[in-house]
Amino acid sequence: MDLMDYIRSSPRTFIIAEIGQNHQGSVATAKELIKVAKDSGADCVKLQKTCAKEKFTKSALSAPYVGPNSWGKTYGEHKDYLEFSADDFLELQAYAKKLDIHLTASAMDEVSLKFLEDIKVPFIKIGSGDSNNLFLIEEAAKSGTPLIISTGMSNMQTIEKIYKLVSKYHKKFALLHCISAYPTPYDSVHLKVIQEMQKKFQDIIIGYSGHELDLHVTVAAVALGAKIIERHITLDKAQKGSDHSCSLEPNELQLLIKQIRDVELALGEPDKEIRxxxxxxxxxxxxxxxxxxxxxxxxxxxxxxxxxxxxxxxxxxxxxxxxxxxxxxxxxxxxxxxxxxxxxxxx
Structure with missing residues (x-):
């Protein structure tokens, strides 16, 4: 049974704790976050994998990058500082395996995609930034590795195109409703899109990747039927980096997962009888x-x-x-x- 079959058949929501680059370029910090995710009850932790010269143009990499969240004088230096090596990934993969939690990453380019395929991650994530990158999506689909694809910065026509493209190769993929704003205002979340996607794409899994503050909107996504939940995590919201402010600290992640499990129990079955x-x-x-x-x-x-x-x-x-x-x-x-x-x- 591959991961998508497991998620589809399980009564439990599959919860991804998105580390992203909130590890600050430190393997030790990444391990702390993996442990937090495991202890909180998450099913998976996710990083990002990038080959900078494949993802960015030379001019983008050489552009000055100054500000409170910068880790280098240029954008290229900044990205290099936060990027883990192949050996770092293997070390973190072994650590996650020891803790019995899935570890994967977003493939930000075709070189990174090949690397993630080679180390046999349980699924490959395609982030919202690549929702219009049909070259990358098709290469990922050809691999046969299960895919989870976020749909931020996309309209329904784009999502339908993604669905048709991946479906040419397999159905081992999920689509996540997502709004790419950090944080996302509540009036921009539009959770009803989850139900619309469920109607349109009945033979795949639909989930939710949230960037809003607090927990209740994500819990509501589960009540609407999201089978996968993804939220960013951090050790401290005040840390340097643009993602920390809309990430969950350890106590928040633990509370979110408890609330999700409570809602799963409360959803129960559709038959009404005296209990x-x-x-x-x-x-x-x-x-x-x-x-x-x-x-x-x-x-x-x-x-x-x-x-x-x-x-x-x-x-x-x-x-x-x-x-x-x-x-x-x-x-x-x-x-x-x-x-x-x-x-x-x-x-």
Whole structure:
């Protein structure tokens, strides 16, 4: 069973803790974040893998990059500082395996895609920045490795194009509703897109990658049917870097996952029936049919002879009151006495 089959068949939401580049270029910090994700109950941690010269033009890499979040004088130096080597990835992959949590990465270019395929990650992520990169998406689809594709900065026509392209090769992929704003204002989230994607793409998994502040919108995405949830994580929101402010600190990640698991339990099944936990309340407050007045043996019961009250002991179910009408009493009864089958002919 590949990962997509597992996610599809599991009653549990698959939760990805997105480290991204919040590791600050430190393998040790990345390990801390992997441990946080595992301890919080996440299913997977995700990094980013980039070959800078494949993703960026020479002019983009040589552009000055100054500011509070910069790790270098140029954008190229900044990206190099935050990029893990192949050996770093293998070390982190081995660490995650030891902790029994999945580890993968977003492939930011075709060189990085090949690397991730070679180290056999459980799935490859295609980020929103590449939602219009049909070259990369097709190469990823050809590999046969399961894919999770974010759809930020895309309209439905683009998403349909992605769906058709990947479907030419396999159905082992998921689409995540996503808005690429950090943080995302609540009025820009549009969670109803999840339901629309579920209708349009019924044979694949639909999930949600959130960049909003707080937790409740992500929990609502689960209630709407998102089978995969992705949120950024950090050790400290105040750390240097543009993603930290809309990332979850360890206590928030733990609380989010608890809330998601609670909602999964609460969603339950679509069949409505009296649940075991309601029995005590029914015994205390559940209504019964009672007689509205004193009545003599042989009296033919009319609707005005009946009332519905809490009764001890319980009597006849008020939902079935029509079965009582027209029946003759076999005994005298008094006001407020609970109605019982044994009181009537033909019941």
């Amino acid at each position: 075991k936990c309601e029995h005590a309340c029914f015994e205390k407050l559940g209504k019964s049919l009672v007689y509205s007045k004193n009545l003599k043996v042989g009296h033919e019961i009319r609707k005005q002879d009946l009332k519905v009250k809490v009764s001890i002991p319980k009597g006849f179910d008020p939902l079935k009151y029509e079965e009582i009408l027209g029946q003759k009493l076999l005994k005298d009864v008094v006001e407020d006495e609970a109605v019982h089958v044994k009181h009537h002919h033909s019941l």
